[in-house]
Amino acid sequence: MTIPISSGTTTTTTTTTIASAISTTDTSVRQPNVLLNKRKGVAIIRLNRPHKYNALTKQMYDSVITSLTDAATDQSIKLALITGTGSYYSAGNDLNIYEKSFKHFDGHMNHTVDNLIEKFRQFVIAFIDFPKPLIAAVNGPAIGVAATTLALVDCAVASDTAYFLTPFSSMGLSAEGCSSYTFPQIMGQSMAGQMLYFNHKMSATEALQSGLVSRVIPSAQFDEYIESWIFADRTGIVNTCYPQSMRASKQLVRSAAIRRVLHEVNRSECLILRDRFNSDECLEAIEKFFGRNKQK
Template identity: 45%
Template sequence: MAELNTEAKLKKQLKQEKIQLWNPPYTDDQDGEPGRQHMQELAERYAPLLGLPVEEVGGALEAIRVQAVKRGKGNKTFRESNVATLELLLPRDGKKDPKTKNHLETRLDVLVQEVVDRIGDEYGLKYIKLILNGKTLSVDQRLDEQGVKNHSKMMVLKVSDAEWKQQLSEEEEKKKNQDESVQRTQKGFQILSERDGSEDPDSTPFLEIADQRGNPLKIPHEEKKALILAMGFHEKGRSLMKKKQFDNALFKQATQGPCSAPKPGMLDFVNKVKWEAWKSLGSISQDEARQQYCDLIGSLVAAEGGSSAQVSAQPAASGTTYETLLVTTEDDITTIKLNRPAKKNAITTEMYNEIIAALEQAAKDNSVITVFTGAGDFYCSGNDLTNFTKIPEGGVEQMARRGGDLLRKYVKAYIDFPKPLVAVVNGPAVGVSVTVLGLFDLVYATERASFHTPFTQLGQSAEGCSSYTFPRLMGGAKASEMLLFNKKLTAAQACQLGLVTEVFPDSSFQSEVWTRLKAYAKLPPNSLALSKQLIRSVEKQRLHSVNEAEVQSLVERWQSDECFNAVMSFFQAKSKL
């Protein structure tokens, strides 16, 4: 992990200085060998910047150079022969040599089924499926139609016999539905083609073929029927395909830039419509295409999710009202309730700012303890990913910087909070709502709660000081299962690992927890606050340092294509539900 982080920092520095390691003087044009003197000078210059030994920096630079040279050869092959090089992430039992990367050379205009067959034959895998950016590739579509590019990384997953049979059954059902749809369309156009306009046009519509001036053409009856049927199918197909392919075209413009692919042949109807949709976007920039794509997918997700209606917010003791929170003070307890139940309490940018304000308010009021909980069935579903669709004029870099500043301030509010902080987890918890639990003093959960941190799945990394608090609470291996490999914990598992203090039956959860909290609120407030500060003071500076490092890492992640593609894949999958 440290090596990858070093390489990422070096790549950023090389990019800023526009240094191309695959070109002279860093690589010899003839044999591809490194220019050792210049590589050594570069390592000596970068080592103090990274605070690392020259040998370690030199090794990382050489790894980047070798990778770049290999990639350059692949690009040359692709330009000359249109044969792409794909990296395959194989299951363990499919690897011939675990220490080497596995590559496949193929044209991108072939069906995925052909590639699946090749991989199965070469690596002895019976049933497999290919995953790109978290999305399963359809075997009946071409590679390039599904976003596969030269140097793409594809995950190869084995499929069980049962899953394979289910997949075949679903494909047969899909084909059956398509056939029925075609038959209905054909029947409709056949009925229209039989009409000649003698019926009442207001109640019985008909089609008429005319020339460019609008004069009806006299065509023999049978020929007219055939022509109307063909034209009807053609126009309906184009209309449906263009509507369907617009989001795909925006995605391509956002990730690859303006269309430079050759126009498909006249009889390649599907790819021709896709090409036209992409070509119609002209020369709009990738940033603008990203924003349009984000707006489109965001609107689809909003439409699918319905209204984000909230429970009417009641003012806290200070009289402050919030749009996304319910903040109340009663029995010496300030309760901050996340209040977007229709959106599973997903945290928007506005909500981040309101939580910070609510914590500042609770720190100064007369309450003894502060409680977090959620409205509805969810505790919190983590970040509202539409936050990533609001790209400012300054582009993705500005969005990432602003997001980093807000996250830094948000986590700091938890680290510095002076009173006992309690989480009453009333349902599933995801993402940042889970990671900050390591900064709470008590975490009570209902038995139906779950805890999930799918960061790497979305091309991101840990936050909320979880890279420090989770290993400290549950040990390194268990923390890695959550933070690296997206393992979801049940409430019982989270309690066993130390993330949750106690689990309660769902039927008595609220009554048991609040009875206990009201008793805690009667304890001497100054004694509670002082005791908490003594515990927190031991590691407070460490927590602030961890928060800063996590924010810096995330700002880099948010600007990466890997993160963008993962989040957009999430939106694409959600919009198709």
């Protein structure tokens, strides 16, 4: 049975395997851009816009927030997993949301930017405050906020086809998703600098070496690995890990004090992002982006 829980999100209690949840959708049939599938105590959140490389729209932000909130409050859910449909995990923000918001607010730049920044801030908060184990199955490239929020999940595993890119300076923007705090903590100052300042395209192997992901799996085996790791009868997480035990350990790792730091970092980053969105550099970068797209 399929039950809509928010605009653009669908939840289902079928026994769909991870493999079919990750596989490319038949785009001839319109489906929600975010799907929430509940299976054996696992909430599988799937970014489902493969024809746009799972680039995030405002509706998708809302849907992911709603899905995480639903998984957090559903007593039957032990943990959550987020992944993508098709060849990409997510290409990050769909820049068309900037143009659409601008039109929605009748050309008022401040209203446009404030609305986008607040939506973005709430999206990051949903990752910071999720109380249960949260896994990212990075089936392909992760760009922008899709890469930065990986540092807020509890465990990320990646396909060998994945890469990680935070092209903030090429867009005239600045670090977001708490990456100004989490990236140096995870990978050290030098590599974080390459990522956050210099648009370094990090390979899956580099992500493993830096600690951003815990494992890299050959793409041909990725679906099978995730399925077995989580659901195998005798060895899968859902059958070997008690949910309250996992949650208690997460409360120690992601303590209230650490969450307060992350919330403050998120707030500070969003304030700077607001200024960057209004900067000449950002406006020039967005104009170049739309100009290139119109020429295609």
